[in-house]
Amino acid sequence: MTAAAPSAAAERAAIDVYTWPTPNGHKVHIMLEECGLPWRAHAIDIGAGDQFAPDFLAISPNNKIPAITDPQGPQGQPISLFESGAILLYLANKTGQFLPPQERDRWQVLQWLMFQMGSVGPMLGQAHHFRLYAPEKLPYAIDRYTQEARRIYGVIDRRLGESAFVGCDTYSIADIAIFPWLRSWQNQGVVLDEFPRLKAWFEAIDARPAVQRAVQTLADRRKPITDDKSREILFGKKQYQRR
Numbered sequence: 001m002t003a004a005a006p007s008a009a010a011e012r013a014a015i016d017v018y019t020w021p022t023p024n025g026h027k028v029h030i031m032l033e034e035c036g037l038p039w040r041a042h043a044i045d046i047g048a049g050d051q052f053a054p055d056f057l058a059i060s061p062n063n064k065i066p067a068i069t070d071p072q073g074p075q076g077q078p079i080s081l082f083e084s085g086a087i088l089l090y091l092a093n094k095t096g097q098f099l100p101p102q103e104r105d106r107w108q109v110l111q112w113l114m115f116q117m118g119s120v121g122p123m124l125g126q127a128h129h130f131r132l133y134a135p136e137k138l139p140y141a142i143d144r145y146t147q148e149a150r151r152i153y154g155v156i157d158r159r160l161g162e163s164a165f166v167g168c169d170t171y172s173i174a175d176i177a178i179f180p181w182l183r184s185w186q187n188q189g190v191v192l193d194e195f196p197r198l199k200a201w202f203e204a205i206d207a208r209p210a211v212q213r214a215v216q217t218l219a220d221r222r223k224p225i226t227d228d229k230s231r232e233i234l235f236g237k238k239q240y241q242r243r
Contacts, residue, residue, distance in 0.1 A: 013038055013071060013072055014039055014040050015032065015037060015038065015040075015068050015069070016040060016042060016069045017032065017039050017040065017066055017067075017068050018042045018044050018056060018059065018060065018065060018067045018068070018069075019043070019044060019065050019066040019067075019217070019218070020043065020045065020046050020065045020066075020218060020221075020222070021215075021217060021218045021219050022065065023124075023180035023183070023184075024064070024065065024066060024084040024180075025065050025066045025084075025218075026180035026183075026214060026217070027066075027084045027087075027088060027177050027180055028066045028068065028084055028088070028091075029041070029215070029217045030176050030210065030211050030214040030215070031091050031092075031098070031176050032091065032214070033211070033213050033214040034098065034176065034208075034211075035095045035098070037091070037094075037095065041217050041218055043218055043221055044065050045221070046065060046233070046234060047223070047225055047230035048230070048233070049233045051063045051064065051065060052238070052243065057243060059080040059081075059082060060082035061082070063243070064082065066082075066084055066087065067080065067081065067087075068080065068090075070090075070094075084177070085113060085114075085116070085117045085177065088113070089113075092173050098172050098173045099172060099173055100170060100172065105169075105170075108163075108167050108168045109167030109168055109172045109173060110174075112159075112166050112167045112178070113167070115155075116177040116178045116181070117177070119152055120152055120177075120178055120181050121181055123149060123152060124152070124181050124182075124184075124188055126145040126148075127145040127146055127148070127187075127189065128184065128188065129145075129235070130142050131145070131187060131188070132187055133225060133234075134235075146188065146189035149188040149189060149190055150189070150190055150194075153182075153190055153194075153195050153198060154195065156178065156195070157195040157196070157197050160197035160198055160201050161197055166178055166201070175205060179202065179205045180215070183215070
């Protein structure tokens with residue numbers, strides 16, 4: 001059966017997502033798909049330098065993806081947001097989904113969301129950088145961030161021995177935030193079988209239809225970062241220019 005074309009009203013209500021198929025981008029893609037909100041993706045090719053365009057910097061001053069513009073924000077007025085954690089909280093508040101109303105569970109979810117923002121993303125990002133992208137192989141850095149990746153997986157595995165999901169006993173924005181970062185476990189030097197509870201959790205989330213749809217967002221556009229130009233844009237002096 002062919003899906004019906006979206007109505008004009010749905011088109012007007014669609015959230016614009018400025019993004020790229022990275023873990024932080026996929027957090028927001030997953031949340032939007034899970035919530036059933038209308039949205040459209042606008043590719044910000046970070047290897048080509050799209051993140052430095054003035055129009056994008058106007059909504060994401062830290063030149064990072066993702067960012068969103070919701071035409072039906074608070075009080076019915078448009079709002080733009082950057083930072084994936086803030087976007088998850090905004091969408092949870094907008095829809096009443098994936099952030100539990102019970103105060104105790106809510107704080108549990110929020111602390112694990114902060115764990116993702118402060119530890120999972122930054123540390124696994126460093127593991128990716130030094131294991132895959134750094135122009136010079138630095139054994140100290142590779143060992144440091146590989147070991148930190150394994151430690152973080154262990155923290156999550158222990159948590160899943162206490163709770164059905166990372167934040168609480170129901171699926172939440174904490175799981176949505178963490179999951180995309182663990183999709184590259186091989187690149188982080190991790191053996192998933194060493195963390196059986198995490199592996200079972202990961203496979204259950206990976207099988208969710210909304211997640212499967214979300215991680216296909218712009219998947220055909222992303223290419224391995226192998227050329228010097230992309231490396232310079234992402235990791236060189238261009239990143240640090242004042243704008």
